[in-house]
Amino acid sequence: MTRTVPDKPALEGIEAKWIERWESEGTYRFDRSKSRDQIFSIDTPPPTVSGSLHMGSVFGFVQTDAIARYQRMKGMEVFYPMGWDDNGLPTERRVQNYYGVRCDPTLHYDPDFTPPDQPPDPPISISRRNFIELCHGLTAEDEKVFENLWRTLGLSVDWDQSYATIDEHCQRTSQRAFLRNLERGEAYSQEAPVLWDVDFKSAVAQAELEDRERPGAYHRIAFHRPDGDPVYIETTRPELVSACVALVAHPDDDRYRTLFGTTVTSPLFGVQLPVVAHELADPDKGSGIAMICTWGDTADVTWWRELDLPTRAVIQQSGRLREDTPEWIETDAGKSAYAQIAGLYPNQAQRKMAELLADSGDLDGEPRPITHPVKFFEKGDRPLEIISSRQWYIRNGGRGEDLRHELLTRGEELNWIPDFMGVRYKHWVEGLNGDWLISRQRFFGVSLPVWYPVDSEGELDFEHPILPDEVSLPVDPTTDAPPGYEESQRGVPGGFAGDPDVMDTWATSSLTPQIAGHWDDDPDLFGRVFPMDMRPQGPEIIRTWLFATLLRSHYEHGMLPWSHATINGWILDPERKKMSKSKGNVITPIPLIDEYGSEAVRYWACNGRPGTDTAVDFGVMKIGRRLALKILNAARFVLGFADDVDFAAITEPLDRSMLASLSEVVAQSTAAFEKYDYARAIEITEKSFWTWTDDYLELVKGRAYDGGVAGASAHAALQVGLDVYLRLFAPFLPFVTEEVWSWWREGSVHREGWPGGAELRAFGGDLGVLGMAGLVIASVRKQKSEAKASMASEVESVTVTAPAEVLDWIRQADSDLRAAARAEVIVYREGEKLAVEAVLAQ
RNA sequence: GGGCGAUUAGCUCAGUCUGGCUAGAGCGCUCGCCUCACACGCGAGAGGUCACUGGUUCAAGUCCAGUAUCGCCCACCA
Numbered sequence: 001m002t003r004t005v006p007d008k009p010a011l012e013g014i015e016a017k018w019i020e021r022w023e024s025e026g027t028y029r030f031d032r033s034k035s036r037d038q039i040f041s042i043d044t045p046p047p048t049v050s051g052s053l054h055m056g057s058v059f060g061f062v063q064t065d066a067i068a069r070y071q072r073m074k075g076m077e078v079f080y081p082m083g084w085d086d087n088g089l090p091t092e093r094r095v096q097n098y099y100g101v102r103c104d105p106t107l108h109y110d111p112d113f114t115p116p117d118q119p120p121d122p123p124i125s126i127s128r129r130n131f132i133e134l135c136h137g138l139t140a141e142d143e144k145v146f147e148n149l150w151r152t153l154g155l156s157v158d159w160d161q162s163y164a165t166i167d168e169h170c171q172r173t174s175q176r177a178f179l180r181n182l183e184r185g186e187a188y189s190q191e192a193p194v195l196w197d198v199d200f201k202s203a204v205a206q207a208e209l210e211d212r213e214r215p216g217a218y219h220r221i222a223f224h225r226p227d228g229d230p231v232y233i234e235t236t237r238p239e240l241v242s243a244c245v246a247l248v249a250h251p252d253d254d255r256y257r258t259l260f261g262t263t264v265t266s267p268l269f270g271v272q273l274p275v276v277a278h279e280l281a282d283p284d285k286g287s288g289i290a291m292i293c294t295w296g297d298t299a300d301v302t303w304w305r306e307l308d309l310p311t312r313a314v315i316q317q318s319g320r321l322r323e324d325t326p327e328w329i330e331t332d333a334g335k336s337a338y339a340q341i342a343g344l345y346p347n348q349a350q351r352k353m354a355e356l357l358a359d360s361g362d363l364d365g366e367p368r369p370i371t372h373p374v375k376f377f378e379k380g381d382r383p384l385e386i387i388s389s390r391q392w393y394i395r396n397g398g399r400g401e402d403l404r405h406e407l408l409t410r411g412e413e414l415n416w417i418p419d420f421m422g423v424r425y426k427h428w429v430e431g432l433n434g435d436w437l438i439s440r441q442r443f444f445g446v447s448l449p450v451w452y453p454v455d456s457e458g459e460l461d462f463e464h465p466i467l468p469d470e471v472s473l474p475v476d477p478t479t480d481a482p483p484g485y486e487e488s489q490r491g492v493p494g495g496f497a498g499d500p501d502v503m504d505t506w507a508t509s510s511l512t513p514q515i516a517g518h519w520d521d522d523p524d525l526f527g528r529v530f531p532m533d534m535r536p537q538g539p540e541i542i543r544t545w546l547f548a549t550l551l552r553s554h555y556e557h558g559m560l561p562w563s564h565a566t567i568n569g570w571i572l573d574p575e576r577k578k579m580s581k582s583k584g585n586v587i588t589p590i591p592l593i594d595e596y597g598s599e600a601v602r603y604w605a606c607n608g609r610p611g612t613d614t615a616v617d618f619g620v621m622k623i624g625r626r627l628a629l630k631i632l633n634a635a636r637f638v639l640g641f642a643d644d645v646d647f648a649a650i651t652e653p654l655d656r657s658m659l660a661s662l663s664e665v666v667a668q669s670t671a672a673f674e675k676y677d678y679a680r681a682i683e684i685t686e687k688s689f690w691t692w693t694d695d696y697l698e699l700v701k702g703r704a705y706d707g708g709v710a711g712a713s714a715h716a717a718l719q720v721g722l723d724v725y726l727r728l729f730a731p732f733l734p735f736v737t738e739e740v741w742s743w744w745r746e747g748s749v750h751r752e753g754w755p756g757g758a759e760l761r762a763f764g765g766d767l768g769v770l771g772m773a774g775l776v777i778a779s780v781r782k783q784k785s786e787a788k789a790s791m792a793s794e795v796e797s798v799t800v801t802a803p804a805e806v807l808d809w810i811r812q813a814d815s816d817l818r819a820a821a822r823a824e825v826i827v828y829r830e831g832e833k834l835a836v837e838a839v840l841a842q
Numbered sequence: 843g844g845g846c847g848a849u850u851a852g853c854u855c856a857g858u859c860u861g862g863c864u865a866g867a868g869c870g871c872u873c874g875c876c877u878c879a880c881a882c883g884c885g886a887g888a889g890g891u892c893a894c895u896g897g898u899u900c901a902a903g904u905c906c907a908g909u910a911u912c913g914c915c916c917a918c919c920a
Contacts, residue, residue, distance in 0.1 A: 009880090211919075218920090235920055248920085280918065290920035299918040373919050423846060424915060431916060539914075569847095570914070574854095578913075607855080613847080613913070617854055619869050622882095629882060637879030683856070687867075697879080705878075778885095785874060785886040792877035822877090 003744045005639045009632035011625070014735045015598050019151050027748050028156040031077050032525055040076035041529040042068060043513050043562055044157070045537050045545070046083030046165060049142035050094040053149060054579065055616050056538065058589045060568035062605035064536040065155045066678040067566075069731035072156065073754040079529045081161035081516040082150065086139035087445045088165075088505030089200065089379060094142075095134050095444075096123065103131035103443045105478075105500070128443050128478070135444040139164070149589065153598050154734045156750065163515050165508045166444070171474035173520045174508040175449040177552060178438075179467060181394055182450075186555050187438075189462060191390045193301045194437060197377040198319025202441040203391050204377045204384065205504060206398075206434060207544045214374040214383065217367035218286065221357060223247060223264040223273070231256075231264055231275075232364060234286030236372065238357065239349035240293040242269055242326065242338055243314040248303055249289040251277035256289050267362035268353075269334035276307050295386035297375075298433075315385045321349055346385070390462060392439040392448055392501070396551055398432035410550055414565055417676045418611035421539060421567040428543040436548070438507040445502030449475050451482040456493045466496060510548030513561045532562040534676075539567050539611070566676055569612040576615045587616050599733045600624035606732045609679045627686060628736040631729065634693050635740040638718040641704055645716040652703075652710055653812035654773060655717035656765030658696050662688070662724055663760035664767070669728055670754070678731070685728040692721060695774040702819030710815075724755045772806055772834075773813035779836035780821040787840055794841035795823035801831035 022028060042064060047057055072078045096102060100119025107127040115134065116124075126134075143164065150157060163170055181187035194203040219238040222230035233247060244266050249256035259275040266273055273291075280299055281290060292303045294312045303309065312328055314321045323343045325335045337356055341349040357363035374383045397404030407429050416422035439448055451466040466482040468475045477498025481487045489495030508515075517526040531553070537545060546565060553561035572578060573585040580586065593601050596618070603624025608614035650656060665688040672680035697718075704714040722740075730737040730749045741749035780798060784791055798821055800810055807828050810817070818826055821838065 011882095211917085214919095216919090233920070237920080282918090282920080286920055292920085297919055299920070302918070373917090375919075418847095420846065427845065427916060433918090543915085572913085576854095576913085609856085611847085612855095615854070617869095619854065623868060626882070630880070633880035633883090635879080640879075680856090683867090693879085694884085698877090698884095701878090781885055782887095788874050790875050790877065791885060792875085 003639055003643060005636055005743050009629075009636055009739075011597050011599065011628055011632070011736065014739045015152060015154070018735050018738050019154070022156075022748070022750075023151075023159070025748070027750055028072075028078075028080065028158050030079050030158045030161060032528060034077040034528065036528050038075075038077055039079055039528055040068070040071040040534070041079035041517070041532040042081075043516065043532045043535040043549070044080065044082055046085040046163075046509060046512060047146055048085045048090050049139050049146055050086065050090045052586065053145070053588050053590065054571070055587050055589055055592075056571040056579070058149075058153060058601060059571050059605045059608060059614065060536055060538060061150065061155055062153060062602045063568055063608065063610070063678055064534070064566070065153075065157075066602075066606050066682075066731040067534065067536075067673070067676060069156055069734065069750060070673045070678070070681075070754065072750065073727065073730065073752060075753065078156070079161070079516075079532075080155075080157050081163070082147075082155075082157045082159065083162060083512060083516065084139070084143045084146065084164040085505065085509055086135075086143070086164050086166050087170075087502075087508060089202075089440075089442060091135050091139055092131075092442060092444050093379070095131065095138055098138060099134055100124065101126050101131065101134065103128055105443070132444055136166070139166070152593055153589075153602065156734070161516060165505065165515075166446070168474055169518075169521070170508055170511075170515050171446045173511050173515050174446045174503060175468075175473045175475065176470055176520050177511055177514065177556060178503065178507070179449060179470065181552075181555060182465075182467070184555070187392060187394045189390060189392045189439075189465075191388060191462075193295050193304075193386050194389050194391055195375065195377075195384045196317065196387045196389065197380045197382070198317070198385055199380060199382055200377070200442070201317055203389060203437055203439065204380075205437045205506075206432065207436075207506070207547075208378050209375050209384070210378045211373035212376050213371050215369060216372050216374070217369045219354060219357070219367045220287070220364040221267060222362040222364060223266055223291075225259075225262070225264055230362075230364075231259065231289060232287045233289055233291050235291060235296075236370070237293070237296045237346070237350070238353040239321070239341060239344075239346050240296050240314070241266055241291065241353065242321075242329065242341070243293040243296075243312045244271065244273060244291045245294060245304070245309045245312050246273050246292045246307070247275045247289055248278050248281045248292050248307075249275070250279065250281040250283050253281070253283045253288055255283075259289075268337040268356055268360055269329045270331040271328055271334065276303075276309075278303055278307060294388075297386070301386060311388065313388060315346065315387060317387060317389075319382070319385060320345055346383075391437050392503075393435040394438055394507070394551070396432060396436040396547075397429060398434045398436070404429060404432070407547075407551065407554065410554055410560055413560055414550075415563055417564060417566040421542065421565070421611060424539065424542045425547065428547060436551075438504045439499075439501040440504050441500070442502050445505065446474070446508050447476045447478070448499045448501050448503055449473065449477065450499045451477050451485075451496045452499065454491065454493055454495045454497055458493050460497050465499075506544050506548045509545060510552045512549065513553065514556070530561070531557070531559055533564060535562040535565045537565070537567060539570065542567070564676065567611050569608055569610075569614050572613060572615045574616050574618070592618075592621065596621040596625050597628065599628040599736055602732060602734075603627060603682075606678055606682050610677060624733075627689075628733055630689075630693060631725070631733065631736050631740060634697065635722055635726075635743065637697065638722045639744055641715040641718070642712070645719050646712065647716050647720065649709070649712040650716045650720070650763055652713040652717070652816075653766065653769045654696075654699060654816055655713050656763045657767060657769035657771075658692070658717060658765065659720060659760045659763045660765030660767050661770055662692075662721060663757035666724065666728065666755045666757045666760065670757075673731075682729075682732045685725070685732075689725055689729075691774070692725070695777060696721070696770060699770075699773055699777060699813065699816045699820045703816055720760070724760070727752060727755045766809065768806070768809040769812050772802075772809040773817055775834065776800060776810055776817055776836050777820050780823070780838045783836075783838045784840065789840060792822065795821050796839045796841050797825045797827060798823045798839075799827045799829060799837045801829045801833070801835040801837075803832065803834075804830055806834060 099115035
């Protein structure tokens with residue numbers, strides 16, 4: 001092959017050139033003919049396409065790509081799919097804002113609907129089907145943006161292996177897995193208290209909660225004993241006095257011991273309430289006695305359940321207090337008091353209650369302001385309420401010790417990188433306090449594939465759901481009729497009703513190994529890629545994605561879904577602050593790629609240690625760019641000599657020494673990669689490469705230009721060196737290494753073998769020659785520099801003093817040293833310590 | 843309240859698992875150099891109480907205990 005080495009190599013434009021070439025040549029296409037032990041499979045995180053692009057996405061994906069490229073070069077067939085997480089609330093929310101629409105399932109489909117150019121305010125209501133069409137359209141656009149970014153970054157993904165969590169294949173997989181969970185008793189539905197977001201009007205799961213510090217106020221409120229004496233409780237939620245079912249204190253609390261078993265009356269509403277004892281009551285909190293409501297917090301739920309208390313719900317799904325007077329309020333005064341808070345939101349009702357209680361004399365003093373943690377849906381704006389609702393659950397060990405233990409054991413079987421991340425999983429599983437709530441009262445998601453018989457009274461029979469055949473999946477029970485029924489029987493006595501809910505997005509994305517590996521429709525492929533080798537992901541979704549994936553695999557396959565979980569660090573802004581939209585410090589990758597180039601951004605990402613929080617650092621990107629340029633220029637130098645080199649011609653001791661040191665670098669880099677430590681691998685290679693260009697290239701330059709037998713040795717050694725460095729850098733800097741490869745080699749460097757140390761060691765080089773010659777030339781440079789002389793300035797003589805064996809190494813590089821130092825002669829003297837003295841020409 | 847991680851040069855970070863010459867790199871800074879791959883470059887230099895306190899040891903940035911600050915995760919939040 002003829003060489004085409006450009007006169008002025010440049011980085012500009014090489015991304016576009018190779019992106020296109022890799023695609024057209026199928027460089028990263030997965031070859032499914034390989035067997036499981038020849039395949040390295042990656043369970044890629046499907047990014048939320050309706051989220052914004054940010055450096056956090058780039059960081060983890062580039063690190064994964066480096067590992068994928070290493071494995072591919074090592075000879076493994078890499079299964080590297082890409083998915084898009086497009087179902088669920090983030091998309092709905094984006095569609096609502098983008099088009100100014102709201103979904104109203106009661107409306108009929110309008111086939112001619114097109115959204116207005118500008119989002120209208122207030123938003124317009126559209127049918128469920130129209131809404132879902134908009135979701136599909138917008139996510140398709142968003143996915144293009146992401147795919148373009150991934151390609152620009154050079155991710156070696158096989159784009160034929162892609163999926164979207166809302167596509168038919170994912171829906172089928174998700175519904176099938178759910179039905180199997182149901183069949184085995186791992187999934188169930190029940191009417192129970194759930195955490196409820198009043199804006200989204202949906203239940204949310206424990207994994208989606210976050211605490212936020214919110215202002216509140218302790219209200220000290222009097223309940224009354226039969227003799228009229230007050231019992232003071234302190235509450236931040238006086239609006240729930242109407243939902244109170246009991247008072248509770250600690251069984252050992254002497255202040256309240258005499259009250260247990262007696263009855264008190266609630267203020268304003270005059271409801272008779274028992275006083276009960278429970279260990280969860282904290283004598284040090286408030287007055288030590290608390291009201292139990294339906295339900296103000298999760299402690300209320302515990303008390304309600306364990307003490308078998310009645311249910312008195314006043315807060316509705318809308319978040320408002322119910323309009324009609326609850327039946328348990330029987331006094332006229334109570335009814336008129338309730339009328340004043342009926343239909344209000346909790347915060348409004350709270351202010352009203354404070355007024356009413358103050359007027360009645362039941363509020364002791366002023367409300368005392370505090371800030372306290374309040375549970376929010378992580379994507380929500382208002383505090384969660386707890387309401388009773390029928391929902392679907394998957395058992396996750398939160399309510400069963402045996403399962404919890406099995407899942408903890410699975411966590412121990414998994415290889416965590418870095419290993420301390422395993423502790424987060426352990427703590428999460430140990431802290432679970434309920435099963436996984438998977439149903440959501442939303443629209444853009446995978447439907448729960450169940451219908452319910454409607455009895456002759458028109459009531460739904462939730463205990464005997466009607467299920468589809470697996471072959472008919474995916475189904476949408478809101479539009480499809482179940483087996484054995486006609487659509488005309490929907491909602492009529494003796495007919496059926498479809499479950500209107502969709503599954504939580506994690507209920508689908510917890511199946512990414514099964515989805516990507518085509519568990520449901522291609523068992524041959526699945527057998528070749530599952531269980532997968534690697535699950536890369538962020539630390540914040542260990543409790544969701546990682547845990548849920550492990551759970552589903554444990555249920556379905558009785559094994560871990562992957563052998564290794566690599567957890568990347570958190571990305572911080574250049575000031576080392578967390579990036580967030582609200583702070584306005586989010587950095588997006590595309591402008592950085594435009595400015596520094598893909599290689600530079602990749603270099604930055606690859607320098608982030610596994611699991612280590614990393615700041616966005618433009619300085620590091622500049623260094624990456626500099627490295628890429630250096631590779632181009634060094635390659636131009638190396639390839640500027642003879643086309644036909646003979647590796648048997650590598651006879652010079654210095655050249656062989658260089659190859660020996662390179663074998664060390666290969667060994668260390670390989671060892672680092674085997675431990676998934678890509679950052680260590682690039683560090684080792686980079687450090688060695690700069691020494692190669694600074695010392696070795698300078699030392700052999702003269703000989704290389706002079707030619708002859710000694711020159712031929714240099715030419716060949718330089719080419720071997722370049723060849724090895726290109727391979728070592730290829731996982732990190734795929735564009736520039738491929739570019740240089742194309743100047744003189746056939747095929748793609750990314751399909752070439754990873755270098756082995758054996759063939760380099762076979763040249764029999766002695767590490768000491770290059771090592772010592774490097775020290776001598778450095779010392780001469782230093783003396784020139786101190787004399788403020790040019791490096792090209794002539795040297796009359798160099799005197800090297802050293803122990804005999806060191807002198808022997810240095811002598812083997814004598815002519816190269818003289819040429820590089822521009823020295824007439826080198827005088828060797830035996831001595832204890834290495835000393836170099838140069839006499840500069842005047 | 844509990845847990846995990848971090849704290850090393852002005853800045854960004856290696857090094858700590860496995861204790862051992864004078865603690866490293868790059869950026870920035872200072873000085874010098876157009877040396878036939880690269881001035882988007884090359885050479886050299888200055889710069890550190892390894893957060894703090896105590897302990898183990900012949901020897902501690904490294905191991906142990908505690909403290910402080912920062913970040914993250916978790917927690918029943920009356």
